[in-house]
Amino acid sequence: MPGRTEIVKLLAEQPIGSEVKVMGWVRSFRARRFLVLNDGSCFQNLQVVVDFERFDEELLRKIQFHACVAVTGKLVESEGKGQDIEVLAEQIELLGACPADAYPLQPKRMTMEFLRENAHFRMRTNTLNAVFRVRHGLAYAVHKYFHDNGFYYLHSPIITASDAEGAGEMFHVTTFDLAHVPKTEEGEVDWKQDFFHRPTNLTVSGQLEAEVGALALGKVYTFGPTFRAENSNTTRHLAEFWMIEPEMAFFDIHDNQDLAEDFVKYLIRFALEHYPDELAFLDQRIRNEEKNMPKEKRRPMGLIEMLEFVLAHDFERITYTEAIDILRKSKDFKKGRFQFEPAWGADLQAEHERYLVEKKFRKPVIVRDYPAEIKAFYMRQNDDGKTVAAMDVLFPYIGEVIGGSQREERLDRLQARMRQMGVPEEELWWYLDLRRFGGCPHSGFGLGFERMVQFVTGMGNIRDVIPFPRTPGNAEF
RNA sequence: GCCUCCAUAGCUCAGUUGGUUAGAGCGGCGGACUGUUAAUCCGUAGGUCCCAGGUUCGAGUCCUGGUGGGGGCGCCA
Numbered sequence: 001m002p003g004r005t006e007i008v009k010l011l012a013e014q015p016i017g018s019e020v021k022v023m024g025w026v027r028s029f030r031a032r033r034f035l036v037l038n039d040g041s042c043f044q045n046l047q048v049v050v051d052f053e054r055f056d057e058e059l060l061r062k063i064q065f066h067a068c069v070a071v072t073g074k075l076v077e078s079e080g081k082g083q084d085i086e087v088l089a090e091q092i093e094l095l096g097a098c099p100a101d102a103y104p105l106q107p108k109r110m111t112m113e114f115l116r117e118n119a120h121f122r123m124r125t126n127t128l129n130a131v132f133r134v135r136h137g138l139a140y141a142v143h144k145y146f147h148d149n150g151f152y153y154l155h156s157p158i159i160t161a162s163d164a165e166g167a168g169e170m171f172h173v174t175t176f177d178l179a180h181v182p183k184t185e186e187g188e189v190d191w192k193q194d195f196f197h198r199p200t201n202l203t204v205s206g207q208l209e210a211e212v213g214a215l216a217l218g219k220v221y222t223f224g225p226t227f228r229a230e231n232s233n234t235t236r237h238l239a240e241f242w243m244i245e246p247e248m249a250f251f252d253i254h255d256n257q258d259l260a261e262d263f264v265k266y267l268i269r270f271a272l273e274h275y276p277d278e279l280a281f282l283d284q285r286i287r288n289e290e291k292n293m294p295k296e297k298r299r300p301m302g303l304i305e306m307l308e309f310v311l312a313h314d315f316e317r318i319t320y321t322e323a324i325d326i327l328r329k330s331k332d333f334k335k336g337r338f339q340f341e342p343a344w345g346a347d348l349q350a351e352h353e354r355y356l357v358e359k360k361f362r363k364p365v366i367v368r369d370y371p372a373e374i375k376a377f378y379m380r381q382n383d384d385g386k387t388v389a390a391m392d393v394l395f396p397y398i399g400e401v402i403g404g405s406q407r408e409e410r411l412d413r414l415q416a417r418m419r420q421m422g423v424p425e426e427e428l429w430w431y432l433d434l435r436r437f438g439g440c441p442h443s444g445f446g447l448g449f450e451r452m453v454q455f456v457t458g459m460g461n462i463r464d465v466i467p468f469p470r471t472p473g474n475a476e477f
Numbered sequence: 478g479c480c481u482c483c484a485u486a487g488c489u490c491a492g493u494u495g496g497u498u499a500g501a502g503c504g505g506c507g508g509a510c511u512g513u514u515a516a517u518c519c520g521u522a523g524g525u526c527c528c529a530g531g532u533u534c535g536a537g538u539c540c541u542g543g544u545g546g547g548g549g550c551g552c553c554a
Contacts, residue, residue, distance in 0.1 A: 028513095028514085028515080030511095030512095030513050030514070030515090030516055031510085031511050031512080031513050031516060031517090032510095032511080033511065033512070033513065034512075034513050034514075034516090036514085047513090047514085049512080049513095052511095065504090078512095079512060080512050080513065080514075081512095081513095081514080082513085082514050083514085100504080100505060100506095101487085101504095101505050101506075102487090103487090104487075104488085105488090106487075106488060106503075106504050106505090107503095107504080107515070108488070108489080108503055108504065108515075109488085109489070109503090109515095110488065110489080111488085111489075111547095112547095113546065113547065114488070114489090116546095117546095169552090205554095226554080228552090228553075228554085230478095230552055230553075231478055231552085232478095232551085232552060232553075233478090233548095233549095233550095234548090234549080234550080234551090234552095234553095235547095235548080235549095236553085236554080237552085237553070237554085238554090241554070242554095243554060244554095339550085349550085349551090350549090350550075350551090351550095399553095399554095400553070400554065401554070402554075403553075403554060446553095446554055447554070448553085448554030449554085450554080451554060452554095461547095461548095473545095
């Protein structure tokens, strides 16, 4: 727009005395004199001083919460406290009215549940605004980290034919008219007539394809949407989420752990450096929220304090066997505070993970070398004959943020595992070929992007860190 | 999928052992005031108490069944 300046630029350069034109949405209009605008260019607002005697009454009446206006005026030093500069309005143009008697949002505290039902408006609130700024920053940092460290961004397919990854229930992809599905003479679905001439699904993981890339480009990563048709109803599951999956040739499980720790610390550091205003706001928001809670329910640390704490300490690294041992020796177990008994061979329950992270070590923990029975077929079998080189990175509040492993590169071992677990070898012929032709030791992991955003922003529900959450029974927007 | 809690004004909530006309704050609308920072003050409108049954002289309140939502667990990232 001719002559329009972004608020971020005005606040940074503060061109006192110059004539400026700003456009933005009304955050508040106090005393019919103080108009606060936000244009999305930064988290801060710009105050506009309106000499209301000079403006049309009809126009002033329409300057309501979240209406959109263009203001021309002189930029001056602010007379009041709370802001350095302000604009003395000479012209005000209403770009888009926002009738307050019909608009669902209000300049007051609203619940996250209410805002979810108004997902098309919720990004206009300070909280969601801050969250999505940080989300963007983290996405950018993912690419920057990997690029700077010699990784190649690999676009793994969204539609896949393999249904053998064991990562969960899948969404089917078809062009069939579901009311008239073609059948074979035997009465079964005739997939040969479908678009791909075979059954296909939305991807649940790009890992197998990433391995293809790693064995050619050395270090690759995927970063794309991932779909799980599981009926999961929790604050940390989505049916559609974004996953980051680095895969590295010549990395063993220890290199894998080093990378995971360095990577997530980089992301946290990036957010702290580039989004201090947003994080300060989110930090304060949590404090306000917890003000009326009993002390034992509050977070032991503030948001920023916790992020800095995570950066300042090495992640604890233990084996699954050690984890079980710690849990069985714990006071919580002896006093019967666990609902599930920690026992070698059983998966760690959420309560066990929380004990390790929040009570025992009080920092992120990486658990590795899990029993083979509870992990996927492609994980590398350890020499003990019982465990595989798997690793989970556990964070406070959100639990597992990363799951990964060293991959089984030995063809005979891999095939034995597949037969044992009923994974069809024919379908994964190309995956097995990676072991037949020029195979090498390699490792990788998957990071749930939304869980990372959750951790950095301190948001309690994963549905509030993705613009349009898909969960069982919900795909409205 | 299992367990649990919740549903009262536009929003956030209160509503006593079942008892007359359903309450507050914020927001809306009308007005006053003006260098404010969630401005303040006065006035005013606004309710199918989620839906359908049932118990009762009487149900926002108790019971049953739905629907919608929150939280916990499982599955996982």
